Amino acid sequence: MTESGIREFFKGKTIFITGGSGFMGKVLLEKLLYSCSDLKEIFLLMRPKRGKTGEQRVQEFAQIPVFHRIVKEMPDQFKKITPVYGDIVSDRLGLSDEEYKRVVSTTNVVFHLAASLKLEATLKPNVEMNLTGTWNVLEMCKEMKDLLAVLHLSTAFCNCDQNVLYEEVYEWEQKPLDLVRCSKWMSEEAMSEMGNILMKPHPNTYTYTKRMAEILVRDIYNEGLLNVCIIRPSIVTPAWKEPLEGWVDSLNGPIGIMIAGGKGVLRSMMCESEYTAEVIPVDMAISGIIGVAYIMGTMKERPSKIPVYNVTCSEKKRVTWGTVLNDGKRLTYEYPFDAGLWYPNGDATMNPIKHYLTLFFCQWIPAVLIDFLMLIFCQRRFMIRVQKKIYIGLGVLQFFTTRIWDFRSDNYKKIYHTLSPEERVIFNTNTEEVDQDEYLKNIIIGGRQYCLKESLDNLPRARLHLKIQYAVDIIFKMFMLYYFGKWFLNLTGLSNVINNLMNSQSTDST
Template identity: 50%
Template sequence: MHLVTPAVAEPVPGWVDNMNGPTGVLIGAGKGVIRSMICNGELKSEVIPVDIAINGLILIPYHNSRVKQKPALIPVYNLTIDDAKKRTWKWIMDVGRELGIKYPFEVGLWYPDGNMTSSKVYHTFCSIMFMWLPAYIIDFLLAIFGQRRFMVRVQTKISVGLEVLQFFTTRNWDFKSTHFEQIYNDITEEDRKIFKINTNDVDDYEYMKISILGGRQYVLKEPLTSLPKSRIQLRFMYVLDRVCKTLITGGFIYWAAKSLGLIDLVSHGIEAVGKR
């Protein structure tokens, strides 16, 4: 029950070949497509880099083949990282948002400004207003101009992925990895260098950075040379986002004030002062 994340070192730092799990969330949020997800930010994440997991799968049979005295019971190995290295989902999302702005993806749907919540009601509202509604509007405009529609299809895939992911992000997991840790203690220093299964020397912030850049390069095929252009596009999206939010908020306040008669009340008050 672990989510596999981009590689720490092999074959190259940040390597990943799909958008499943946290990688898909980081990319979707960075592109401005994912605006909300159900997640308990205080829970610790159960994730493991893909190369650490593969090295562990290789070392387990290798280690067992060299054990002189076989155990009476077949041991169970939980491939996981050390408890002290497990970050909360809130930390992952906050750092992912920060790094997503420092190293933006090419042309996103909107400025990356989503949020996570444990409220299904609030999540449903945000999904309808900021994910599904824009998707249908964009597809409608594409249909008018004779272009191929794709946003609703993309949004459907994202929703399915988020529903699977929330099974992990809303539950507390406690996997004991005593047997897996024992392998690290038993193997030689040379084997430890060849087959890395310990992440104690990995800087979490730097790993998040290479994970985002890895998703950018290996999944989206966006070269690092496009970063300056992407930063300019992101600044434009930021201004557009703030302008739209200001207009929408201002329009709502005006409508509410008009409906409650506050506009007429203020107008009459100004007229009365003027006559004096």
């Protein structure tokens, strides 16, 4: 087989990855080891884990389903992973002198994926991770003599004040390094108060700090010292094809909504059904990121402006939230989850009164009752805690599901057209090839297998359980409707009118 340009580029290269233990990080690590197998070494920044050596930590990767191809076909590739222990919020990333010197002297490509994804977090911790951490990584990169490319992972949603989001860095009135300095001496409470003023119109500290990090990266690019670019993926969803159909290990984003709805614990969410769902499969996003590394590392002329890539789905393949949610609900009935709490029949709405009434009567009251029963039977209570997480998650997510997002992804689209026919198969970024119905099915099955650890062998039992839940749901609603109607008639006095009318008819007939 002829070597592709991308694989030729990575041959003999040493790579440094931050955030390799995250969802996208694992897929990136697996794809590099599998499809760019002639690379020399991968330094993986990891936090120290007491009682485990680096070798043991690497062996743990073999137990994760995402690495199944490596385990079966090329297990020696794991020897190319070298864990280095540290933390991006620390100076010199907290690496030992020996590790720091080795990384700096041999690294050719840097993938900076590490970040705080906590949308509900206060300002200080997200500044430390997303700004200070990025600054520390880039300062280290400046010392890498053989460095060819640095890729900084951002988010497509970090410029929420723009109507059309082009592949460029947008200015902001604050300076990123000022925030970094503030985080070193200000308390979390003081920064939180300050953030309430500084962030508007950003909905959370995540999008705000990621935007500030982009400006920081742009400023360093303009210094002319680093060949760095910005990657902006939209909402990243489970794998389409590689390394496993539907693979996912995180409940963040749409998969968490589908599972919560399929389990019957989520009954309503604020969402504009006619708006586009800006999602992209993780394997296509990772293939695009690897393609960008190749382009950045082989470009002959440095662009005057920092390259930015909006990693988003093709306009021809975009679907609405309504389509995703309705098709997802239908497929959840075909491939139900085990032991749901209630029949899954949630819905999306833009009516806040309907939404909050549904939350109160169909989520919070059942949660309180279930936890009360758990308390009586001396079992661990969990439902109120689960509903709190769902409530916080929905509050954050609805900012993205109730707005129109118009992304322009010309730079990202060009990646596919610059590849050879062979490369287009190996590093596929063409979202137009995705069969939406099949992909949604794989997402649900993937969430079932990889997040919930539920065997597909249990599907017949789960389907029977779903039928029972459906019958219980109908009976319960009939009883509720009966008693509510009776209460309403008594409250309004209509019950006496009806009784008198019936009695008069009975008297007339006699």
